[in-house]
Amino acid sequence: MLAVSLDGRLAPPAGGAAQLGGAGDRRVLEEALAWADAVLIGARTLRLHGSTCLIHRPELLEQRRRAGRSPQPMAVVVSRSGQLDPALPFFRQPLRRGLLRPHAPGAPPPRPSGFDEGWPLGTWPEALAALGASGLDRLVLLGGAELAGALLALDLVEQLQLTLCPLLLGGPHSWLPEGVALPAAGWELQEQQPLGEGELLLRYGRRRSSGCGSPGAGPQG
Numbered sequence: 001m002l003a004v005s006l007d008g009r010l011a012p013p014a015g016g017a018a019q020l021g022g023a024g025d026r027r028v029l030e031e032a033l034a035w036a037d038a039v040l041i042g043a044r045t046l047r048l049h050g051s052t053c054l055i056h057r058p059e060l061l062e063q064r065r066r067a068g069r070s071p072q073p074m075a076v077v078v079s080r081s082g083q084l085d086p087a088l089p090f091f092r093q094p095l096r097r098g099l100l101r102p103h104a105p106g107a108p109p110p111r112p113s114g115f116d117e118g119w120p121l122g123t124w125p126e127a128l129a130a131l132g133a134s135g136l137d138r139l140v141l142l143g144g145a146e147l148a149g150a151l152l153a154l155d156l157v158e159q160l161q162l163t164l165c166p167l168l169l170g171g172p173h174s175w176l177p178e179g180v181a182l183p184a185a186g187w188e189l190q191e192q193q194p195l196g197e198g199e200l201l202l203r204y205g206r207r208r209s210s211g212c213g214s215p216g217a218g219p220q221g
């Protein structure tokens with residue numbers, strides 16, 4: 001799930017830690033987090049923001065508690081470099097942390113410090129299967145654009161949840177990276193909801209031909 005401007009940008013021209021959504025976007029974001037077993041976050045987004053979004057609404061926390069789930073979904077960071085400053089507030093947030101990172105064939109799985117779990121990132125279908133084997137089936141993709149582009153290019157996203165924000169930003173930061181090759185995918189509008197303050201939630205589900213599904217991320221983040 002992403003908050004995007006009317007011209008499809010997820011950050012202002014200068015880049016940096018973008019905060020496009022208002023209170024309504026925050027509300028649907030927390031609802032998606034409450035659904036999720038884990039969120040996927042690109043390492044650059046985490047470096048820029050320093051932390052990840054948490055569920056704060058008491059009724060959502062209570063709903064997870066009653067279902068025997070952890071208060072927060074696990075935060076799984078996706079990184080090639082593994083370069084994450086241990087001083088980031090993220091490493092003090094009250095949640096479980098995971099790292100998805102390529103590693104040399106035959107090497108033992110990464111056991112990064114500061115993280116509770118690590119998985120090798122070979123192919124994306126393998127990585128999603130490994131997360132599923134760890135009980136992380138419901139995934140919310142929180143962005144940024146590079147990570148979203150990687151999963152969309154492989155047609156591994158089942159749902160797009162976009163909050164359209166009443167802004168025109170211009171600049172280079174489209175919500176998908178320039179040049180990413182996308183499958184000729186059809187999307188079905190599942191929900192449209194005014195969120196207040198001029199924001200509009202648009203939820204699209206991937207339209208698949210009968211009988212063929214593939215594993216993938218849920219509400220896109």
Ligand SMILES: NC(=O)c1ccc[n+]([C@@H]2O[C@H](COP(=O)([O-])OP(=O)(O)OC[C@H]3O[C@@H](n4cnc5c(N)ncnc54)[C@H](OP(=O)(O)O)[C@@H]3O)[C@@H](O)[C@H]2O)c1
Binds near residue numbers: 046
């Ligand atoms: N409006 C919104 O809803 C929203 C949401 C999220 C982010 N944002 C904004 O988006 C911007 C950041 O997005 P971004 O596209 O520049 O970066 P990003 O996707 O957050 O992170 C890119 C980094 O993630 C890792 N990565 C991404 N794809 C990978 C893959 N397929 N395999 C392995 N590692 C992968 C790499 O980490 P390493 O560098 O460690 O190798 C890469 O440098 C920021 O301005 C942020 O504020 C906006």
